[in-house]
Amino acid sequence: MLFSDSMTNFCLACEALSYREDDKSYQAIKEFIKHQDKYRRLYAIKTIFRHPASSELQYVLEEALSSDDPLFINAACDIIAEKEFDVSESKLRLAVKSNSANLSAHSLHSLKVLAPNEENYVFLLALFQKSSHCLEQEILGELLMSKYLPEKSENLFQKFCLSKFPAIRILAVGIGQKYGYDLSELCSDNDGHVRKAANKAGN
Numbered sequence: 001m002l003f004s005d006s007m008t009n010f011c012l013a014c015e016a017l018s019y020r021e022d023d024k025s026y027q028a029i030k031e032f033i034k035h036q037d038k039y040r041r042l043y044a045i046k047t048i049f050r051h052p053a054s055s056e057l058q059y060v061l062e063e064a065l066s067s068d069d070p071l072f073i074n075a076a077c078d079i080i081a082e083k084e085f086d087v088s089e090s091k092l093r094l095a096v097k098s099n100s101a102n103l104s105a106h107s108l109h110s111l112k113v114l115a116p117n118e119e120n121y122v123f124l125l126a127l128f129q130k131s132s133h134c135l136e137q138e139i140l141g142e143l144l145m146s147k148y149l150p151e152k153s154e155n156l157f158q159k160f161c162l163s164k165f166p167a168i169r170i171l172a173v174g175i176g177q178k179y180g181y182d183l184s185e186l187c188s189d190n191d192g193h194v195r196k197a198a199n200k201a202g203n
Contacts, residue, residue, distance in 0.1 A: 002028060011043050018047035026051045033060055042071055049079045061087050065095040070102035077107035084113055093123055100127065105135045108143075116147040125159065134165040141171050153179040166191040177201035 001013035014032075017025040029051075032044035045064060048054050064076035065087065073095050080087060092110065096103060108127075114120040121144070128140040141163075144156055153175055160172035169189060176183045176198075186198035 010040055014043050014047040018050040026053050042075060046075050049083055058085055058087060061085060062091050065091045070099055073099050074104055074107050077110035080113060081109035089114055105139060108139045112143055121148055134167055137165055137168050141168055157181045166194050169194045170197050173197045173201050
């Protein structure tokens with residue numbers, strides 16, 4: 001089925017083989033990660049990383065991140081998010097920054113593999129502030145909180161308070177309550193859910 005002209009049959013074969021842990025199945029899919037048909041190549045990449053031996057293929061993910069095709073960048077980010085592979089941080093940052101308009105929100109979960117340092121903080125915060133979708137800001141906001149509290153609590157509190165999304169301002173309430181920041185403006189927020197959370201936190 002791997003060599004079938006039918007893409008459906010090919011995908012089914014990849015799926016079946018990807019859940020088998022023997023080397024023969026692994027090598028069978030591996031043959032297609034350089035295939036001339038980009039869709040077969042893409043599906044092989046999406047499935048082969050279920051195999052334990054796939055850690056040797058880190059370079060394949062980095063090549064996908066460096067691609068100019070959003071399909072491959074999204075696929076690589078999704079795999080990194082799930083498996084937490086150790087890939088080049090610079091390549092991951094560049095891929096996300098350069099293709100932010102074409103990436104799924106879920107792909108942002110790949111950024112959890114970035115080390116918690118100042119360079120990555122600046123990068124993540126810039127992405128957060130640039131984002132125009134609530135789900136993206138929620139993912140990035142929670143990632144920033146998980147990596148940079150308490151040391152960046154004041155800065156994150158201020159930035160989250162300025163978000164146009166009530167869900168993010170509610171995250172600010174949580175930070176403010178935990179680290180003792182002024183919640184008075186949030187107590188009079190124009191969104192009822194934010195007001196309720198802030199007033200409850202202040203009591």
